[in-house]
Amino acid sequence: MRKLSLKLGIIFFITLFCIETFMMFFLHTSLTNSRVEEELTSLQARGNSHRTILERNFDKETLAHIVLMESEEDTDVVITNISGTILASSNPHPEIKDYINQLENTVPYNGEILQRHWQNEKYIATISPIQKQQRTVGYVFMFQNTVSIHALMERLNKHFLIVGFVSGLVTIAVIIVLSRKLAHPLIQMKEATMKMSNGDFSVTLSSNGRDELSDLAIAIQHLSDELNHLRQDRKDFLSSIAHELRTPLTFIKGYADILYKRNLTEQDRQKYLGIIIEETNRLSHLIRELFELAKMDENSFIIEKECLQLNEFLENIRGKLSPAFQEKQLHFNVHCEEGLTLMADAARLEQILMNLLKNALSYCSSGDVISVIAKRQDDLVSILVKDTGKGIPKKDLPHIFERFYRVEKSRSRSLGGVGLGLSIVKELVQAHGGEITAQSKENKGTTFILTFKGVKKYENNTTH
The missing domain is CATH 3.30.565.10 (Histidine kinase-like ATPase, C-terminal domain)
Known part of the structure; x- marks a missing residue:
């Protein structure tokens, strides 16, 4: 029982583990990408909002106001003119020069993402162009520290580990119950067939369901009943043969002894010989009928x-x-x-x-x-x-x-x-x-x- 339930349990566990691992990985990746995209979209929207304000009032007071706003947030802003000169900044970012040098001739009006690799970089960054009369006059660079994203990912990973651990325990419990439930009737059938192989046909198997296991149990039960019936038939058959053979042989032996040991009249002698011949014929008839039945059982007659x-x-x-x-x-x-x-x-x-x-x-x-x-x-x-x-x-x-x-x-x-x-x-x-x-x-x-x-x-x- 232990071997079968263990094998079933291992098969179920490996199958479910693979399925759950794939689903957890897919879900984790999807949530991670979704959350990062949300952060980038939010950062881009914040930069576009500053850009809209600057397009209305591109002066020192407005620049100072935007810098003041970002200094109270987890994000940083850097505002430059078209030539790359920094006009205002909430926090110095040396890498701003590299971004300015890498800029293409045109930046989409809705802006674009400059840095999205949060795993290996300190910041994610976006850019929004400032335009006056359909001409770009400057840029709004937005930066967000990836520490917050890493913290978010750690919390997400922790939740996933807890969920994975709980689901693993539930899966193991379900597998144990299911494997034993499936193995139990199979073990019963195995024990029943072992009893039948040892000549014990007193087998009782339950067949409450309507599945293949129940059909198999019914078939084994039917086989057991048939074998038991055949064994009883064979026992009765051999007993009857022994009785039917013993009776004429007893007559033949008894009357042959009488003829051999006694001096009998011719009339008694003929009488006893007639009985012997009658019993011999009866015995011959019985053997012939048994031979006929044997040929029929073997399907050897034509x-x-x-x-x-x-x-x-x-x-x-x-x-x-x-x-x-x-x-x-x-x-x-x-x-x-x-x-x-x-x-x-x-x-x-x-x-x-x-x-x-x-x-x-x-x-x-x-x-x-x-x-x-x-x-x-x-x-x-x-x-x-x-x-x-x-x-x-x-x-x-x-x-x-x-x-x-x-x-x-x-x-x-x-x-x-x-x-x-x-x-x-x-x-x-x-x-x-x-x-x-x-x-x-x-x-x-x-x-x-x-x-x-x-x-x-x-x-x-x-x-x-």
């Missing part, structure tokens, strides 16, 4: 689609299963729209329907009706497998496609499989790009609805 004529396809299935239905005295019906086609893998679609129909065969009693109905709905093909058997309880219906889920937990082994058939059916339907749903009421029957996309072209399509 769906080779072709255009199937459903009427002919369903009649072929009726022919294969009719003896089993007749033996149990069940009515088996097939209804298919004329000319209805579907792009599907023939072997896999047969496996789907066989699983559903064998399921119905197990849960129907004498006199019940089992129907397969195929029809087109817009651009979809629906295949319904209906029966009037025992039905599925409402509480079990949402779970029937889960692996190893059994509706009747205590049913006899002869009544059904191991709870993988419907899981395989769902995987195969989804591999075809279709969907499967179930509707059921206890003692009234069950309907499985398979929905596939219809056929637009008669062409083969291979899907991995």
